[in-house]
Amino acid sequence: MKTFGHLLLILFLLLLLAGCGGGGGGGSSSAIVSGVASKGIIRNGTIRIYALTADGSKGSLLLETTTDNSGAYRADIGSYRGPLLVEASGSYTDEATGATVEIAAAAPLRAAITAQSSSLTVSVTPLTELAVRKSEDPLTHRITVNAIETNNALISEIFRVDALGTLPVDALSAVDGTESQKEYALVLAAVAKLMQSRGTDLSTVLTSLKDAIGTDNRLDVTVAAELQTALVEFAASAANMTGITDISATPLINIGWGIKTLSIATTGATGQIAGIGTTITLPAGVTVNADASGAIASSVLTTSGAAQGLAILAGRYVPATDSLRATVRIAVVSATAFDVGGFATLTCNIAPDAVSIAAADFTVSELTVVDVNTNVIPAGIALTLSP
Numbered sequence: 001m002k003t004f005g006h007l008l009l010i011l012f013l014l015l016l017l018a019g020c021g022g023g024g025g026g027g028s029s030s031a032i033v034s035g036v037a038s039k040g041i042i043r044n045g046t047i048r049i050y051a052l053t054a055d056g057s058k059g060s061l062l063l064e065t066t067t068d069n070s071g072a073y074r075a076d077i078g079s080y081r082g083p084l085l086v087e088a089s090g091s092y093t094d095e096a097t098g099a100t101v102e103i104a105a106a107a108p109l110r111a112a113i114t115a116q117s118s119s120l121t122v123s124v125t126p127l128t129e130l131a132v133r134k135s136e137d138p139l140t141h142r143i144t145v146n147a148i149e150t151n152n153a154l155i156s157e158i159f160r161v162d163a164l165g166t167l168p169v170d171a172l173s174a175v176d177g178t179e180s181q182k183e184y185a186l187v188l189a190a191v192a193k194l195m196q197s198r199g200t201d202l203s204t205v206l207t208s209l210k211d212a213i214g215t216d217n218r219l220d221v222t223v224a225a226e227l228q229t230a231l232v233e234f235a236a237s238a239a240n241m242t243g244i245t246d247i248s249a250t251p252l253i254n255i256g257w258g259i260k261t262l263s264i265a266t267t268g269a270t271g272q273i274a275g276i277g278t279t280i281t282l283p284a285g286v287t288v289n290a291d292a293s294g295a296i297a298s299s300v301l302t303t304s305g306a307a308q309g310l311a312i313l314a315g316r317y318v319p320a321t322d323s324l325r326a327t328v329r330i331a332v333v334s335a336t337a338f339d340v341g342g343f344a345t346l347t348c349n350i351a352p353d354a355v356s357i358a359a360a361d362f363t364v365s366e367l368t369v370v371d372v373n374t375n376v377i378p379a380g381i382a383l384t385l386s387p
Helices: 004-016 126-135 145-159 179-198 202-211 221-235
Strands: 032-036 046-052 058-066 072-076 084-093 100-103 109-113 119-121 258-267 273-281 301-303 312-318 327-338 342-350 363-370 380-386
Touching: 032 084, 046 072, 058 072, 109 126, 109 145, 126 145, 126 179, 126 202, 179 202, 179 221, 258 273, 273 342, 301 312, 301 327, 327 342, 363 380
Parallel strands: 032 119
Antiparallel strands: 032 072, 046 058, 046 084, 084 100, 084 109, 258 342, 258 380, 273 327, 273 363, 301 342, 312 327
16 A cells, blocks of 8 residues: 555645646626537528527527638627527538538527626537527427526537537638647537438437437437447548547547546544545446546546645546456645545546446545544545436
């Protein structure tokens, strides 16, 4: 077992690799809505922005504008604050076939948002259309306004991109963009590959994807595998100009997977805690997002409970092999002692074919808990899994 001193050294080495950033903004009397319309990029397309009424019907047209050559649009909708429906129509180049495809104004791509802000980013893509379809009544086509944000988050979670807030670039052109923008472009290209392999249109593919989302918020196993195949095929093709050719090195490798949060707490400790080191072995079908070195991002492994705001936390992920299950090693250090109880949460990816994953399927080993004088405190670990 590693000593706590060794864990502390590892922790500070990890901290040297970490960074942080921030920003700010101002307000305005007018609300600005901007984004990108893409299935491939919809160039010189039409954007219509509507108010959504309280019952989810499409209300008044607030503004009509056009996209530029990169699919981007920007619209000033004045003093309106409330739920919005953004529609996009026009032509794009299909990533799988190279053909020009028309999205008719009568059957546009849509995005819905309820946030009331003076600056809104709203991409309009097949993923946002999927979120709208999840939110609307199939008979009346009224949108359940209270479900909009839930379904935007759900689709973002399933497809591993921020469906509304990320601006996809053109997968067919060598353009600058962040990794997230390029990954979004690859997801849209994979949808095109599904259309090609199935010999069907976009609306039919989106209907099948919507129907494949189970009550556990994961894609059907077969559909998830089909989508992964489409991603891999496009990423390896000559048409792919994103520069990303290895899907396994991106969050897209987990498309269709579910997400659960593992809450980690100490139990039985008789004194206040200043440090914790432990290893958690994950069940089959569960992974954790980490970089190539195994370091787990702070957004994936976070402090909680009495340790929140006091402790420094780091973790390292070791993937499963043919003979060994994946593990997460966690180290916690605090200059100020904290009470027994919850101290960390870990975001876990759950494979589409993993069934009935429970907290009892995770195992804890190599546990060391110490006080501010590095005296070992007898303690245990309790795990809970949600949702």
